[in-house]
Amino acid sequence: MGTTVITSIHEDVATVTLNRPEASNAVNGALRADLTEALRALNRSGAVRAIVLTGQGRSFCAGQDLREAAAMQVHEVAAWQADQRAMYQSLRDLDKPCVAAINGAAAGAGWQLALCADIRVAHPAVKVGQPEVKAGIASIVGSYLMTLHLGLSKNIELSLGGDLIGAEQAHALGVIQHLVDEAEVLPRARAIARALAALPPTAFRLTKQHFREMTQAGFDAACAAGARYQAECYAAGEPQRVLAARLKGNR
Template sequence: MRNFILTEVDGPVFTITLNRPEVLNAWNAAMREELVDALDEAENDEAVKAVILTGAGDRAFGAGQDLNETKTFDADRAELWIGEWEKLYTRIRSLSKPIVAALNGVAAGSAFQVALLCDLRVGHSGVTMGQPEINSGIASSTGPWIMREMLGIARTIDLTLTGRMMDAEEAERIGLINRLVPRDKVAGEAMALARELAEKPPVAMRLDRQRFREVTEASFQDALKAGIRIQREAYASGEPARMMEAFLAKRRARKNA
């Protein structure tokens, strides 16, 4: 029984939907575990040849980490948190089947990172993408790793330190969105792309994805090691909890205004 993930099989395509639309599909520990479980299911089904990952609703692929969870962390829990991300990211990276991200709104923070870990991304003109973690007091470790691999150090510094969100046109221009289509065409384009990938020779597909993992594994492991050190120091300082509480208070004030 999954509470935060929906799955559907359509021929060779396995679609996974992040299903917490009331919080813009923000992650918590249970949702991450369910996503790993769903990816295991897709991997173990021989009839499945490609995966689509998307978010419920029309506002967000994912808003990133649920701050109501992380605002309670201490240094020890922050270290365990890095381990949870390692498990999810390793499952995505080790999958033998291609993954298409169908972006239906904001992809922020760790959801942005997950979108980049997918092989191809389909989006619409209203999509925004970025790494705004600094604005809520979260230091970035895995974010700069995947951004540097795809964008280089200059853009990584820009996105990490300013916390700004890119619009879809910028994301397409720098290669992060592979297909930019009207909002009502995203699901169909993602399905067409997934079906195209599903037709490719499966051994070659597995070996290609395996090689992409191999060439980025050393930097991934470095990011995880650094992440433990960085998050322990950050959470021990108390700054993330203060900043997240202030961020959430401002959001509540806006809702009540």
């Protein structure tokens, strides 16, 4: 396993930390592979009964790595989307409790990771949302995942506009369940994870399995649509143009 994800285990709770702080923990190929591998291994481990997902530094996960996305070629989109799907599915497939400790911004792919967790904990300064359209990338999987938590009207507003919202608003909407002081995000997430881990494991696993079964067909359809639509976006050249300009402006 690489260094883009750090796993530590205390008692029977594993903390999985996204470890690209210099890039605000943005998702690139290495992080996708490392996170998928780490989550699958933890799901198999008899020593782990719950998982907490968080980010190193000031961000939870800023989303897709801009340099990787800007350099993407049309013929690479299908493999990229398949790897993204595998990463999200590794979270969805967890039989054990998974709590997202959102220590900083969670945007795009980062917000989608958080939405795949069972419980989300954040502090008031956190911003979350789906800004893909502003980067020339269609919001497909993210908009589907938000449909599981939000009404359609609010989802349309956020997905089409691409604006991030504050954690207080997300909490009021119910998509972030626990809002705490910044220093308490990780401790609260671990406490929730321990409490869930103490529940009868078979009943817990089967309840999670039923939620997954209820939503799997929609998730699969969204991932398939995402692969088609992102290929169309890249064929039109919009992500390349928008992201190249953004990267140039950040120099």
